[in-house]
Amino acid sequence: MSIRTASARWQGNLTEGSGTVRTGKGGLTGDYSFKSRFEEGEGTNPEELIGAAHAGCFSMALSKQLADAGAADTSVETTAKVHFDKTDAGMTVTRIDLETVGQVPGMDEAQFTKLAEVAKENCPISRLLSPGARITLSARLAS
Structure with missing residues (x-):
């Protein structure tokens, strides 16, 4: 542990x-x-840190899925957009939009998207956050 x-x-x-x-x-x-x-002041905030943790975890989970599928020499770049909104309960992280781009020689878009969805469902940070926040995913291969 x-x-x-x-x-x-x-x-x-x-x-x-x-x-x-x-x-x-x-x-x-x-x-x-x-x-x-x-506001838009200098420095970081807890929501950005959650986004960084989620993007990092998801990228590693996707890298594992790609390796398990036989892909080699891959790279994954992910951005997490964390929505921090006022709700009846107060300020809340309501949604996280994951946007990922992969460089995966020899893989088609459909297979990449499928593996990205599996990674989203199995990433430990996604599992932590998904009961309270909706997580969306946009996955594409680099052109």
Whole structure:
């Protein structure tokens, strides 16, 4: 069993304060604030970090599906667009749109799309988030 760690420190009140997030092994450190989360201010925010985690996990899951299907020398690039909307329950991640492009020599679009769907269903972060947020997928091969 793996346990991964991340931390956050916040100083000040909600609208004027600021904070820093860090991953446990020091691979990622970022500043965040009210403005970076709810406006267009500098820094990161929890929703971007969820998007990065989801894009990374999905890309690895798709890479495994491609390898299992016999594809070699592949590359996958994924963007996750996290929708953070006001609902009756408050601000909520309502949807994540995954957009992935693969370079997979010798594979056709239909097979790539099918394997991407399998990866979406089996990616651990998708499984974590799908009960609360709708996850969409757009998958295509690079031209």
